[in-house]
């Protein structure tokens with residue numbers, strides 16, 4: 092496959108957007124996508140809300156979409172953005188990269204940012220691997236996200252049975268020795284729709300399960316040690332009850348699905364957290380609408396009739412999150428105009 096720089100595709104790395112997010116008390120949304128409808132929803136939702144954003148691709152998503160097609164999808168999205176919101180730019184980011192070779196391959200095929208997730212290795216091995224990725228990436232003006240601490244749940248092929256919070260005393264050495272541009276930390280979030288066991292949660296007055304709060308004390312200590320350094324939160328879907336209910340009402344079976352409350356994410360976004368990862372909420376939004384369409388019209392078989400409404404719902408969710416959770420709505424002009 093021929094190599095291409097993200098700059099030729101009209102993309103940007105994350106440097107300017109993270110600086111702006113840190114200085115202005117919001118977080119840039121990183122929305123995962125695998126297919127055209129998700130891509131349309133992200134591009135249209137962020138263009139409409141004038142939000143800087145990160146198109147996030149896992150290695151599984153890259154295989155699913157096909158890496159050649161993905162490159163043209165990203166280029167197409169960049170051209171679409173110019174039609175809808177001429178000053179807005181976005182980054183194409185590898186989510187949970189696990190090897191140097193994968194990161195290099197993404198950099199060579201148009202990614203502007205990569206994550207090297209060495210969190211499951213020893214501290215020393217994590218530093219060594221992350222440093223190698225940074226050397227290659229920076230030579231191509233690509234930004235790198237590293238990770239310290241392990242989230243509970245599934246990190247692509249890496250399964251972490253329980254959460255290991257980031258040790259604040261590790262962060263200075265990690266950041267200095269590797270040269271990373273941002274750092275993902277573990278303060279109580281986790282991947283997927285089942286972030287907490289019911290016994291970890293309290294039932295509030297409205298009968299809704301309330302999870303334990305995020306460890307803001309750890310976040311504050313990390314900020315004290317590396318002031319102004321861009322921090323990333325993975326596993327930050329709220330697992331919106333309206334979508335879970337709609338899925339269950341229409342034949343689905345999601346029991347005891349619990350996410351991170353929006354207020355906690357908003358609080359994090361006002362701090363040094365300048366990138367918030369959201370995948371599961373988008374999956375739930377689309378699934379809820381697809382189930383509803385099929386329940387109401389079992390004879391439907393035109394994909395546009397169920398994927399179209401699902402895409403529109405995802406776009407609506409993105410606009411709402413950018414405005415009320417990330418605080419990124421309206422910030423695009425401050426960075427790129």
Ligand code: G3H
Pocket residue numbers: 123149150151152186187245246247282370371
């Ligand atoms: O953190 C993982 C993301 O949600 C991507 O998930 O590997 O199923 O694409 P995936």
Ligand code: 13P
Pocket residue numbers: 123186187281282283284324325326327328329368369370371372
């Ligand atoms: P959620 O599963 O909470 O959406 O997290 C997504 C994520 O962290 C992708 O890296």
Ligand code: ZN
Pocket residue numbers: 186187282325326368
């Ligand atoms: Zn993640």
